[in-house]
Structures are given as structure tokens and as C-alpha cells.
Amino acid sequence: MTKNLDFYRNLPQKECRECGEYFEEQAESYLYECERCFGQKHE
Numbered sequence: 001m002t003k004n005l006d007f008y009r010n011l012p013q014k015e016c017r018e019c020g021e022y023f024e025e026q027a028e029s030y031l032y033e034c035e036r037c038f039g040q041k042h043e
């Protein structure tokens with residue numbers, strides 16, 4: 001989970017409330033979930 005610390009420091013990161021993974025903020029509707037979890041819940 002912490003392979004890319006430099007990458008995480010340099011970008012605005014959100015921590016997924018579902019799986020705990022960090023992800024790059026991409027859209028307002030994704031603010032609290034990574035894209036994967038968001039897709040699983042909203043398909």
C-alpha cells in the first residue's frame with residue numbers, strides 16, 4: 001500500500017472510506033471512494 005510515497009505526497013490524495021486505498025481525486029462524486037469501490041456500489 002505504501003510503494004509510492006513520493007507520488008502520494010505530490011498529489012492531492014484521498015483515502016477510500018471503503019477499502020482504505022489512496023487514490024487521486026478525479027471527480028466530485030468520487031470524493032470518499034476510489035474508482036473501484038465507487039463502481040461496485042453504483043453499477
Ligand SMILES: [Zn+2]
Binds near residue numbers: 016036
Ligand atoms: Zn476503495
